[in-house]
Amino acid sequence: MRRKDLTGQKFGRLTVVRYVGAAKNGNARWLCKCDCGNETVVDGYRLRKGTTISCGCYRREYMRKAIMENPKTVAQMGQKSQFVNSEGVNLAAVTKLRSSNRSGVIGVSFDKQSAKWNSRLYLKGKLVLNKQFVNFEDAVKARHEAEKEYLEPILERVEAGKQKNEC
Ligand SMILES: [Zn+2]
Known part of the structure; x- marks a missing residue:
């Protein structure tokens, strides 16, 4: 499955660090660093849609x-x-x-x-x-x-x- 490389992109408070693998549903999962310092793994779909904009903070x-x-x-x-x-x-x-x-x-x-x-x-x-x-x-x-x-x-x-x- 083709995926867009989101490394380095910023979504809300999250900056994408690296690709960590595919989720069960086939979506790419990305390790992101939040502005608050936390790291979190987010589904690429949720990043692009703006559903997830922080680690939860x-x-x-x-x-x-x-x-x-x-x-x-x-x-x-x-x-x-x-x-x-x-x-x-x-x-x-x-x-x-x-x-x-x-x-x-x-x-x-x-x-x-x-x-x-x-x-x-x-x-x-x-x-x-x-x-x-x-x-x-x-x-x-x-x-x-x-x-x-x-x-x-x-x-x-x-x-x-x-x-x-x-x-
Ligand atoms: Zn945060």
Whole structure:
């Protein structure tokens, strides 16, 4: 089968390094170097079509940004059910700012009785973070750290699983 030599060509963030062989479907597979430093093997068809434009870092960044900064976008994109299915986590609920929330930060709320800030993160039916802080900033920091620890790995697994299914 004839194939076009893509060596040295750039597709999005990917620069083609060399041909690595044919895929089961007969398409050429190319080793590519991503702008972020990762190497990945991509189907030539997907490169030329613009389906794959990075090692996965572009979409990871995009998804994380969309979820962390604008949960509404995620809900609109219909990602919610996907997340719930793959990890059993309702990310739309996790990232939703309650209407009763006055702190402006998701998961951080003021407790009148104790006069302290509650910092919470509810995942898979349990509270992985549930602490009280005197300072608002500390409560926000705790919530962000919990997001990094618990939410980001989930996003990455969701993303990785999706890529596997596509191939
Ligand atoms: Zn990359």
